[in-house]
Amino acid sequence: METPLIVTDFLEQARTHFADEEAIVGAAGDRFTYAEFGERVDRFSAALQERGVEKGDRVAVLDPNTHYHLEAAYGAMQIGAIFTPLNYRLTPDDYEYILNDAGVTAIYADHEYAEKVDAVRDSVPTETFVTNDVGAVEAAGADAGDWESFDEALEEAGTEFDRPEMSEDEIITINYTSGTTGDPKGVCRTHRTETIHAYLMSIYHEITDDDVYLWTLPMFHVNGWGHIYAVTGMGAKHVCTRGVDAETVVETIREEDVSFLCAAPTVLNQLIDYYESEGHPEMTGARDVRVTTAGSAPPEATIRAVEDEFGWYLKHLYGATETGPLITISDTKRLIDEETRFDVKKRQGMGVLGTDVRVVDEDGEDVPRDDSTIGEVVVRGNQVMEKYWNKPEETEEAFNDRLEGYYHMGDLATVDENGMIALRDRKKDIIISGGENISSIELEDVLFDHPDVGDVAVIPAPSEEWGETPKAFVVPANGDPDDPPVAAEELTEFTRERLASYKTVRRVEFVEELPKTATGKIQKYELRQEEWEDEEQMIGQG
Structure with a gap:
C-alpha cells in the first residue's frame, strides 16, 4: 500500500x-x-x-x-x-x-x-x-x-x-x-x-513521545532541522525561547526537565563559559540530556566538557540547507569507546539510512579510503531538495558539477577505512560563522564600494568564539599597506552599516598585493593556507 x-x-x-x-x-x-x-x-x-x-x-x-x-x-x-x-x-x-x-x-x-x-x-x-x-x-x-x-x-x-x-x-x-x-x-x-x-x-536523534525539546536551534534554519515535524509527530514537548542566553538555557533545562536540544559549537562554548564562571552548576534536570551539534566538528575540549562535565551525550551531524540537513552522523556506537570517542565524534561521520554520500575527485571518481586523499562531498537521497526557487542554472550546476545526479556540498573531505568522512577544506566561497552562512563575495562587493579600497579578498579566519570569522585582505587605494588612507575599524563599520550584523568583517589586514594566477584570478587557497597554518584543518568549528 x-x-x-x-x-x-x-x-x-x-x-x-x-x-x-x-x-x-x-x-x-x-x-x-x-x-x-x-x-x-x-x-x-x-x-x-x-x-x-x-x-x-x-x-x-x-x-x-x-x-x-x-x-x-x-x-x-x-x-x-x-x-x-x-x-x-x-x-x-x-x-x-x-x-x-x-x-x-x-x-x-x-x-x-x-x-x-x-x-x-x-x-x-x-x-x-x-x-x-x-x-x-x-x-x-x-x-x-x-x-x-x-x-x-x-x-x-x-x-x-x-x-x-x-x-x-x-x-x-x-x-x-x-x-x-x-x-x-x-x-x-x-x-x-x-x-x-x-x-x-x-x-538518529532517538526522539520519543516523552522527550522535552528545547528550541535553541533557530526554527527558521532548515525548518529547525526538521524538528518542527519530528518533535510534533512523536507527541513530544516543544520548549520555546526568544534567543540563546546561557543562564536561561541552563535554568530551563533544569526547570522543564529538558532531555534534548541542538546547539552550534558557538552555543556550546557559551554554555561552557557559563558553567566555568558559575562554579560548575547542575546542567540537567531529572533526566539525561542529549545534544546535537552540526557542521564542522567541535574541538575535543568542547566534547570533553559537554560529556564529562555537563553529563550530556553529544552527537555530531553534517549537512546543508539543501540536504535537509542530515546526511551523515558520527554517532556510530560500534566505533566509539573511551579511547576513540573524540576521534570519531570530531568526524562528520557516515551516511544515514537511504542516503548515498560519496567523496569524489575532479573526475567524479571515489577517492580511496585512506583518510588523506581529498575530494568533494556529494550526496543523493530522499531528503535532498527539489530545486532552487527560480534558479534553474544554479540547480543544474549544484546537481551535476563533478557527478551527475548528486548534490554537490562544496566541502572537501577525506574518507577513512570505515567510510566516515572528515571535512578538510571548503570549495565554495562560503564562511560559516556561528552557524550562519556568509558569502565572501558579497563582502568583497561591499568593500569594493569603499573609495579607499583598491583590491580585496575575503576568506574565513579561525575564531575560538565563532569557529570562523570573515577576514579581509585589503590592498589600499594608495598602494601603501603601511600607511593606508582608511583604518581597519572604518572598514568594519562600513560593512556593518550595509549588511546584516553577523556578516560584518571582523578582521582586516592591509597588504601590498594579493596572490593571483597568471590570468589574474585571486588565489584564496594561498591566503587560507597562511591563515590556517597553525590549525589541524582549513575549516572552522562554525
Whole structure:
C-alpha cells in the first residue's frame, strides 16, 4: 500500500494520540496541549483563507523560537500554502529581495522584527501583514492599521477552513540560504523530502513521545532541522525561547526537565563559559540530556566538557540547507569507546539510512579510503531538495558539477577505512560563522564600494568564539599597506552599516598585493593556507 507523505500529518498524529498532553511551553510561559495547539493552527488556516491566501501561495514567517512560529507554519501548510521561514538577523534589503523573489502573499512577523519588513512593505508584493504585538510595531513607526493582530485574527476566524488535496511531490517550504553570490537562494523542499528527513531525525536523534525539546536551534534554519515535524509527530514537548542566553538555557533545562536540544559549537562554548564562571552548576534536570551539534566538528575540549562535565551525550551531524540537513552522523556506537570517542565524534561521520554520500575527485571518481586523499562531498537521497526557487542554472550546476545526479556540498573531505568522512577544506566561497552562512563575495562587493579600497579578498579566519570569522585582505587605494588612507575599524563599520550584523568583517589586514594566477584570478587557497597554518584543518568549528 502506498499513501502520500504529507507534512501536516505530523500534527494530526499528535492531535489524535496526545491531545491532552502538553505540546508547547511558550517563550513567555504560555502552555498549550496538542488539542489547544491544533485549534490555534486551524484558526490561523481559516484566517489566511479569509484573507485570500490559496494553495501554492507563499506565506513568510519571521519569528524567533516562539509558539507563534509553529502555529503560523502549520497554519500555512494546512491550506497548501508554502511556508517560507526568514532569518531574523537579516536587513530590510534582504527581506525586500526574498519577499519579491518568492512572491510572498502574507507574512507573520514577530514584533521585534516587523519594523524591518515595514520599512520595505511598499516595494514587495505582500498584501497581508500580521504580528503578535500591534502596539509595539506601531510604536516603532508603523502606520496604524497596517498590521493585524495574530491573536485577534484567530479569535475572529473560527476553526473551519477548506483543506485542499495535497501531493507529496508538491513544494511545501522554501528555505533561503546565502549562496556564493550576494543573492540568497530559495531551497525548495517537498512534502516528501520534509517527511523523510523528519523520519531520519526521529531515528538518529532517538526522539520519543516523552522527550522535552528545547528550541535553541533557530526554527527558521532548515525548518529547525526538521524538528518542527519530528518533535510534533512523536507527541513530544516543544520548549520555546526568544534567543540563546546561557543562564536561561541552563535554568530551563533544569526547570522543564529538558532531555534534548541542538546547539552550534558557538552555543556550546557559551554554555561552557557559563558553567566555568558559575562554579560548575547542575546542567540537567531529572533526566539525561542529549545534544546535537552540526557542521564542522567541535574541538575535543568542547566534547570533553559537554560529556564529562555537563553529563550530556553529544552527537555530531553534517549537512546543508539543501540536504535537509542530515546526511551523515558520527554517532556510530560500534566505533566509539573511551579511547576513540573524540576521534570519531570530531568526524562528520557516515551516511544515514537511504542516503548515498560519496567523496569524489575532479573526475567524479571515489577517492580511496585512506583518510588523506581529498575530494568533494556529494550526496543523493530522499531528503535532498527539489530545486532552487527560480534558479534553474544554479540547480543544474549544484546537481551535476563533478557527478551527475548528486548534490554537490562544496566541502572537501577525506574518507577513512570505515567510510566516515572528515571535512578538510571548503570549495565554495562560503564562511560559516556561528552557524550562519556568509558569502565572501558579497563582502568583497561591499568593500569594493569603499573609495579607499583598491583590491580585496575575503576568506574565513579561525575564531575560538565563532569557529570562523570573515577576514579581509585589503590592498589600499594608495598602494601603501603601511600607511593606508582608511583604518581597519572604518572598514568594519562600513560593512556593518550595509549588511546584516553577523556578516560584518571582523578582521582586516592591509597588504601590498594579493596572490593571483597568471590570468589574474585571486588565489584564496594561498591566503587560507597562511591563515590556517597553525590549525589541524582549513575549516572552522562554525
